[in-house]
Amino acid sequence: MGVAVFAGTFDPFTKGHLDIVERASRMFVAVYILIGNNPSKTPTFTRNIRAELIKKSVSHLPRVNVAISSERLLVEDIKLLRATINIRGFRNAEDMGYESKMEDINRILAPDIETIYMKSLPEVAHISSSAYTEIMKLSGKGSWMVDEHTHKFYKDYFHGEPQ
Numbered sequence: 001m002g003v004a005v006f007a008g009t010f011d012p013f014t015k016g017h018l019d020i021v022e023r024a025s026r027m028f029v030a031v032y033i034l035i036g037n038n039p040s041k042t043p044t045f046t047r048n049i050r051a052e053l054i055k056k057s058v059s060h061l062p063r064v065n066v067a068i069s070s071e072r073l074l075v076e077d078i079k080l081l082r083a084t085i086n087i088r089g090f091r092n093a094e095d096m097g098y099e100s101k102m103e104d105i106n107r108i109l110a111p112d113i114e115t116i117y118m119k120s121l122p123e124v125a126h127i128s129s130s131a132y133t134e135i136m137k138l139s140g141k142g143s144w145m146v147d148e149h150t151h152k153f154y155k156d157y158f159h160g161e162p163q
Helices: 015-025 047-057 074-080 093-109 129-138 148-158
Strands: 003-008 030-035 064-068 085-090 114-119
Touching: 003 015, 003 074, 015 030, 015 085, 015 114, 030 047, 030 074, 047 064, 047 148, 074 085, 074 093, 085 093, 093 114, 129 148
Parallel strands: 003 030, 003 085, 030 064, 085 114
Antiparallel strands: none
16 A cells, blocks of 8 residues: 555654554555644643654654654645555544544545544553653553653653653
8 A cells, every 4th residue: 555644742652552553554655653733732742852752662663754744734744745544543432533523624625635544452442642641740650551761751751850
């Protein structure tokens, strides 16, 4: 198949995100992880820092690249990356409802881009970036939700250990 984009805020990039990317990398010639900004969210780290963390998380996947959004619409970034597939991960029916609405809008804006849905595996479906961040702020005990280097980075940040 062609080139695909998996977009999100990724604050942080969790094991659920990694699962989607690993499976997508077996289906597509190339997969771009596109780090965007969501005006309704306040990320813990800049997109550049998140990009560096994600690059370490996916270093074992030769077909996967990390990019930072251009502050345009997602469909415009997908076209800039010469991709034709928008990968959307979902954990539950609530996620699917939101993603379905976004697909309808994206189809009007860019009918040549297809959206592919990938359901999280049961063992990671409970993980969310916001839950991880909240747990880290309060206790530092969210290691099962992200890879080791991401967990260390967040733990050091929230609990005063030097970076």
